[in-house]
Amino acid sequence: VDKCCEVMRPYPLETVPLGFSGNDYMVISLVEDYYLLGQPDKARALAAEMGTELLKSAKFYIEFYDWAPDEFELVGQYIYFLADVLKAAGDKELSSTVESRFSDMVGSATAN
Helix, strand or coil: CHHHHHHHCCCCCCCHHHCCCHHHHHHHHHHHHHHHCCCHHHHHHHHHHHHHHHHHHHHHHHHCCCCCHHHHHHHHHHHHHHHHHHHHCCCHHHHHHHHHHHHHHHHHHHHC
16 A cells, blocks of 8 residues: 555645546545554545545535536546545544534525
C-alpha cells in the first residue's frame, strides 16, 4: 500500500475532472487497506487528503451544476463511499466531518 501511495504522488488523487474516476475508487480502497493493515494514521492522512480534493471538485461542480450534473453526482458518490469506509473502520468523527461538509455545501447551494 505504501508503494502504491508513493507511485501515485505525482498525480492528482481525485480524477473525476480528468475523466478517469476509477482512480478515485482505487485511492479510497487504499484508505480501506491501511485500516485493514492496522495503520489508521496513514489511512486518516490519505482519507483527509482525498476528502479535501473531492470536496473541492464538488464545490466546482455544484457551481456549474447545469453543465456537469453527472460529474457532481459522481463526486458525491465518492464522498459518501469515503465516509462509509471511514465509518466502517470506526473513524466516525472523520466520516461525519466529510459528510457534513458535503451536506452543508449542497444545502447552501440549494438555498440560493
